[in-house]
Amino acid sequence: MALNNPAFNNPAFQDSRGASTYPGGPAATQYAPPPAAEAAQLDGMYASPPAGARETGRMTVEDTVHKTLALFGVLVVTAVVGWLWTMAGVTPTNPNPSIAPWLIGALGGFVLAMVNIFKKQPSVPLIVAYAAFEGLFVGGISAFFEFIYPGIVFQATLATLSVVGVTLALFASGKIRASAKATKIFLIAMVGYLVFSLINVGLMLFNVPIAGGAFGLRSIEVMGIPLGVIIGLLVVVMAAYSLVLDFDQIQRGVRAGAPRKYAWVGAFGIMVTVVWLYVEILRILAILRGND
Numbered sequence: 001m002a003l004n005n006p007a008f009n010n011p012a013f014q015d016s017r018g019a020s021t022y023p024g025g026p027a028a029t030q031y032a033p034p035p036a037a038e039a040a041q042l043d044g045m046y047a048s049p050p051a052g053a054r055e056t057g058r059m060t061v062e063d064t065v066h067k068t069l070a071l072f073g074v075l076v077v078t079a080v081v082g083w084l085w086t087m088a089g090v091t092p093t094n095p096n097p098s099i100a101p102w103l104i105g106a107l108g109g110f111v112l113a114m115v116n117i118f119k120k121q122p123s124v125p126l127i128v129a130y131a132a133f134e135g136l137f138v139g140g141i142s143a144f145f146e147f148i149y150p151g152i153v154f155q156a157t158l159a160t161l162s163v164v165g166v167t168l169a170l171f172a173s174g175k176i177r178a179s180a181k182a183t184k185i186f187l188i189a190m191v192g193y194l195v196f197s198l199i200n201v202g203l204m205l206f207n208v209p210i211a212g213g214a215f216g217l218r219s220i221e222v223m224g225i226p227l228g229v230i231i232g233l234l235v236v237v238m239a240a241y242s243l244v245l246d247f248d249q250i251q252r253g254v255r256a257g258a259p260r261k262y263a264w265v266g267a268f269g270i271m272v273t274v275v276w277l278y279v280e281i282l283r284i285l286a287i288l289r290g291n292d
Helices: 036-047 061-087 100-118 124-148 152-172 180-205 227-255 262-290
Strands: none
Touching: 061 100, 061 124, 061 227, 061 262, 100 124, 124 152, 124 262, 152 227, 152 262, 180 227, 227 262
16 A cells, blocks of 8 residues: 555655655545546547548558449449340340440440559549449350350359459468569560460451361360360469459558558459459350360
8 A cells, every 4th residue: 555655754755844745645646537528438439449441541451342342233233234235135036145235345344444554543433434344244245155055154153253262361361472573473474365365366356267266266275175274274373363462452552551542443453353353264164165
């Protein structure tokens, strides 16, 4: 107890009248508890949840997840529109699905993707518009392939979700991380893949014999395996690493205290990669089904 502390008897802690001036001693000013209103306010502050992105104006993982889900919500809605539009003209006398929805969606999505990638400041309307066009593209191309190969969309969706889930789990556990060397290899592979794709499309447009088959050069077999399957599997690995880069970018943004609007950039990057992954898996399955 303070009253029995021997330090109080030390002259250094006594005034001219011999009263103790030791902190916390009998003559010291005692702590006065705050008024009830202030105490209740303090209790409320401590009990309230931590400040989120809205309160801090900073980018958070949770806010990025919410924005990503919102973009995929837009994509699903317009994908339904694209699907119905593609199948609207199919009749017993006209068994040909329309390719207009996914061509319009692909063109609009590509233009908006380029604008969003090179835009200095993120634009929410442009990012949402991109999600809408991508939904039209995904819905249209999915309906087209589903008409030819029933059940392929479910298979592609399940495979895409599996790759995304495994990649996210490995990244969260720290087993895979983005590195300068891996990113350099990824960029070189991306350039090579883009060059191959452009050449393949050009050969198909001009009906060059070497690019025979529904998938052009991808239909050529190498030791009995379609080239499109071999390239497709490599591209799936590339897309998985692209997801790692997306997750890493979001993590870096959160740690750096980036403004909240950059959560839209993270959500946009994830959508671009997931759509790319889905289309590539859809094409691999179509090539395999076509060879059955």
